[in-house]
Amino acid sequence: MAMKVALLGCGVVGSEVVRLVNEQSGELAARIGTPIEIGGIAVRRLDRDRGVDPALLTTDATALVTRPDIDVVVEVIGGIEPARSLMLAAIKAGKSVVTANKALLAEDGQTLQAAARDAGVDLYYEASVAGAIPLLRPLRDSLAGDRVNRVLGIVNGTTNYVLDRMDSLGAGFTESLEEAQALGYAEADPTADVEGFDAAAKAAILARLAFHTQRVTAADVHREGITGVSAADIASARAMGCVVKLLAICQRSEDGESVGVRVHPVMLPVEHPLASVKEAYNAVFVEAESAGRLMFYGAGAGGTPTASAVLGDIVAVTRNRLANTSVGEGAHDTGLPVHDMGQTITSYHVALDVADRPGVLSKVAEIFADHGVSIKNVRQEGTGDDAQLVLVSHPAPDSALSGTVEELSVHPMVRDVASVMRVETFQE
Amino acid sequence: MAMKVALLGCGVVGSEVVRLVNEQSGELAARIGTPIEIGGIAVRRLDRDRGVDPALLTTDATALVTRPDIDVVVEVIGGIEPARSLMLAAIKAGKSVVTANKALLAEDGQTLQAAARDAGVDLYYEASVAGAIPLLRPLRDSLAGDRVNRVLGIVNGTTNYVLDRMDSLGAGFTESLEEAQALGYAEADPTADVEGFDAAAKAAILARLAFHTQRVTAADVHREGITGVSAADIASARAMGCVVKLLAICQRSEDGESVGVRVHPVMLPVEHPLASVKEAYNAVFVEAESAGRLMFYGAGAGGTPTASAVLGDIVAVTRNRLANTSVGEGAHDTGLPVHDMGQTITSYHVALDVADRPGVLSKVAEIFADHGVSIKNVRQEGTGDDAQLVLVSHPAPDSALSGTVEELSVHPMVRDVASVMRVETFQE
Numbered sequence: 001m002a003m004k005v006a007l008l009g010c011g012v013v014g015s016e017v018v019r020l021v022n023e024q025s026g027e028l029a030a031r032i033g034t035p036i037e038i039g040g041i042a043v044r045r046l047d048r049d050r051g052v053d054p055a056l057l058t059t060d061a062t063a064l065v066t067r068p069d070i071d072v073v074v075e076v077i078g079g080i081e082p083a084r085s086l087m088l089a090a091i092k093a094g095k096s097v098v099t100a101n102k103a104l105l106a107e108d109g110q111t112l113q114a115a116a117r118d119a120g121v122d123l124y125y126e127a128s129v130a131g132a133i134p135l136l137r138p139l140r141d142s143l144a145g146d147r148v149n150r151v152l153g154i155v156n157g158t159t160n161y162v163l164d165r166m167d168s169l170g171a172g173f174t175e176s177l178e179e180a181q182a183l184g185y186a187e188a189d190p191t192a193d194v195e196g197f198d199a200a201a202k203a204a205i206l207a208r209l210a211f212h213t214q215r216v217t218a219a220d221v222h223r224e225g226i227t228g229v230s231a232a233d234i235a236s237a238r239a240m241g242c243v244v245k246l247l248a249i250c251q252r253s254e255d256g257e258s259v260g261v262r263v264h265p266v267m268l269p270v271e272h273p274l275a276s277v278k279e280a281y282n283a284v285f286v287e288a289e290s291a292g293r294l295m296f297y298g299a300g301a302g303g304t305p306t307a308s309a310v311l312g313d314i315v316a317v318t319r320n321r322l323a324n325t326s327v328g329e330g331a332h333d334t335g336l337p338v339h340d341m342g343q344t345i346t347s348y349h350v351a352l353d354v355a356d357r358p359g360v361l362s363k364v365a366e367i368f369a370d371h372g373v374s375i376k377n378v379r380q381e382g383t384g385d386d387a388q389l390v391l392v393s394h395p396a397p398d399s400a401l402s403g404t405v406e407e408l409s410v411h412p413m414v415r416d417v418a419s420v421m422r423v424e425t426f427q428e
Numbered sequence: 429m430a431m432k433v434a435l436l437g438c439g440v441v442g443s444e445v446v447r448l449v450n451e452q453s454g455e456l457a458a459r460i461g462t463p464i465e466i467g468g469i470a471v472r473r474l475d476r477d478r479g480v481d482p483a484l485l486t487t488d489a490t491a492l493v494t495r496p497d498i499d500v501v502v503e504v505i506g507g508i509e510p511a512r513s514l515m516l517a518a519i520k521a522g523k524s525v526v527t528a529n530k531a532l533l534a535e536d537g538q539t540l541q542a543a544a545r546d547a548g549v550d551l552y553y554e555a556s557v558a559g560a561i562p563l564l565r566p567l568r569d570s571l572a573g574d575r576v577n578r579v580l581g582i583v584n585g586t587t588n589y590v591l592d593r594m595d596s597l598g599a600g601f602t603e604s605l606e607e608a609q610a611l612g613y614a615e616a617d618p619t620a621d622v623e624g625f626d627a628a629a630k631a632a633i634l635a636r637l638a639f640h641t642q643r644v645t646a647a648d649v650h651r652e653g654i655t656g657v658s659a660a661d662i663a664s665a666r667a668m669g670c671v672v673k674l675l676a677i678c679q680r681s682e683d684g685e686s687v688g689v690r691v692h693p694v695m696l697p698v699e700h701p702l703a704s705v706k707e708a709y710n711a712v713f714v715e716a717e718s719a720g721r722l723m724f725y726g727a728g729a730g731g732t733p734t735a736s737a738v739l740g741d742i743v744a745v746t747r748n749r750l751a752n753t754s755v756g757e758g759a760h761d762t763g764l765p766v767h768d769m770g771q772t773i774t775s776y777h778v779a780l781d782v783a784d785r786p787g788v789l790s791k792v793a794e795i796f797a798d799h800g801v802s803i804k805n806v807r808q809e810g811t812g813d814d815a816q817l818v819l820v821s822h823p824a825p826d827s828a829l830s831g832t833v834e835e836l837s838v839h840p841m842v843r844d845v846a847s848v849m850r851v852e853t854f855q856e
Contacts, residue, residue, distance in 0.1 A: 299719070
C-alpha cells in the first residue's frame, strides 16, 4: 500500500519535492517499508510546463485534498488563504498535513493544531523555519524533557547575506542589497526580508515550540529590520569586537512568568558561535537549562534544502501511519503570555556625536542615571567638534534604554545620535 | 497512570536523571499528559549516599527490569555486561529501553535493535553520541527523506580540549593533557579518549544511522588517537591556515557501494565551521544530498547535558506509549559494507626534514609519482641542513599515501619525516 501525497503548489519547493520523491522512490520505500507516490498536484494554471507528469495536475485543490486515496497533503503555496481552508479541509477528511507555510503558522497555527488534534492526524512543519536544518523536531522532541530559556536565531538568509557583505567589504546597505538581489538571495521586493517580517513569523513559531505556549503570534513579535543599519554601525560594532546580525530572540523572563519575542539587529561578539555564520546560512542557538548551549546550522532556504525538510516530514507521517498512530505535540499549553518590548531586558550600544567640551560626559552619564540605566563602558573617539562618545549600557528594561536615547537625541549637547543598537554579550 | 522508570546505575548521569525527573515533574506531566516517576534504581552497593530516596535502591537489577509496574528502563551503567543482558531481559519483558551506552551499541547494537523490534518496544539512545546535542533523532527522522553522503564529527570533548589548548597556547600534548585532567575534562586513565576508542564507538553509531547499514561495528572503524600530535604538527597546520582536530569521519564511497568509517587527527581549514569548536564542545557536520551542509553543536558530555538527552528519550517513549505504539527505526538495512582504510580517499600533509641539496625535491616528487599520488602544493622552509619540505597531496587512496610516506621515511635523502597528517579541504 503506497503512501499517496497530494501537493498544493508546484513552484520552487513543490517541484523539488516531486523530483526527490521520484528519484529516491526505491531507496525511500526500502527505508520506511512502503513506497511514497505523488497522487496529484494542485496548481492555479495548467498551461505552464513544470517538468512534472501533466496527468497529475489539477486546478481543483479542494477536490484533491479530500480525494479518498490521498494520505498526506503537502502545502507549499504559502500565504494565508486559500492555504488555511485547504489544510483544514484536508485535516477534516482525515489527511495528515505537511506545510512550509510560516506566515500562516505564525498567524493562526493554533487553529490548524487544534483541528489536527481533533482529527487524530499529523501536522508537521519542519520546513517553515530554517529550511533544511532539523530544528523544530529537536526542539519539540529531543528537548521535551528540558527547559529552554532562550533561543537566538539567524533565520533569514537574505539579511544575513546583506549584513555579511557590509561587514566583509565595508559596503553600504543599498549596495549590498542590490548585490544580493543580483545573486538571487533577495527578491525584487525585499520588504518581507529586510524589514524583518519573515524573521518575525519564524520567531513566533520558535517561541511557541520552545516555551510550549500557544499564545504567541506574529503580531506579538517586536520587529525592527536592517534598513537602518549603516556602514558606521558596522564599523562601530567592529571596534568593539562585534559583528551585526539580525537575530530572532525568544526569551523567558527572569521570573519565568512571561516570554519576550523580538527581531532586531544586534551587535554580537565575534566569539559567539552565531557570529561566524556567513552569507545566506541560517543558524539557531538554543540555551536550555540542562542541555546547555546548542547550535543548529545549515542552509535556511532554497528549493532543494526546503524539499528535504518536507520529505523528512512526509517520512515521519508515513512511519506514524504504518504504526497506526499520530504522535502529536500534545494539547498542553503553558499559556505563558508575551510581555512588551519595553519590559524586555537588553543592553544598548549608543554612539553620540558631541562637542568635545568639559561636562559633556557628565551630562550624558546623568541622563543614563536618570533613567536608571547603568553604563558598562564608555570611550571617546576623535576630539573637538568631531568627538564621538560611544557608550555600552548594562542590561536594563528596553523602555528605560529607549527613553534614555530619546532624551539624548533632543539634548543640545548632542549633535547627533550616530548609532543605536542592542548588544548581546557572550561568556565562553 | 504514571510512566514508571527503572534506572540501571546511579552515577553522574543517573543521579542527574533522578534530580531532573523530580524537579520538573509538574512541568513534564503537564507537557506530555502523564507524570513520569522513578520506580526503582539498581546499584551495586546500597551503602553509598547518592542523594536519592534510599527506598528506591536495589541491588537486584534483573528483578527491577522485569517488575510488572515498570514501563521504561534507563541504562546508564555502561560497558558490555551486565548492561546487555539486563537490557535484553527488559525488552523481552515488554519494557522500552533508553540507553547512553555507546560501547555496547557500537559493538552489538544489532542484537538490541532486533530484540526491540521483535518485542514492539522502543530503543532510544540519543545520549550515546554527543551528549545533549540532538543529533541521532534528526539523522534518523528529519533526514529520513534525504541521502547523507558524509558525516564529520568532533565527538570527544577531552581530545578537543587538549588540541584546543595546544593550538591556543602552543603547549605540548602532555602538558595540555595534564591540564585537562586537573580540570576534570580528562580521566586519570585517558586511554579511551586520547587513543580514539570513545570517538570510534560513536563513529560506528553515526555510520549505522547515517547510511542505514547495520554492518558497522567499532571494530570496523580505522582508529588513530592524538598521542602522536606534536606542537610541530600544530604549528605546521597553522602555517597552512588550519587547526588540528580529532574527527570521526563517516563517508560514502564515490560509487556509493560501501562506506568508510575512521577516527584520526585532521588538519582542518579555519574557515570550516568545525574549526571554531573550542574547548570540550562537540559538533557534528553533516553533508546531505538535498539538505546540504548542516552542523549540530553543543556540550558533548557532562552529567546534566547527558541527563537532558536521556530525559528527551524518556518523553519520546512516553508519547509513544500514550499513542499505544512504538515508532522504531524500521528493519531496513542497506547492508552497505565497510571498506578498508587503504581504499579511503584522503589527502596528506607531509613535512620532511631534508638536506637542502639540488635534486631533493625532484626525488621526493618522483616517489609521490611512483605511488600515483599527485602533489597539490609544496613549499620549502629553512635552508641548508635545516631545510624542510612541506607537501600537500591531492586526494588519493590512503594506501597510496601511506606507501609514499613509508618509502620517503627510509630514503637516504630524507633525514626525518617530521609530520604526517591527513588534510580536509573546505569550499564555502
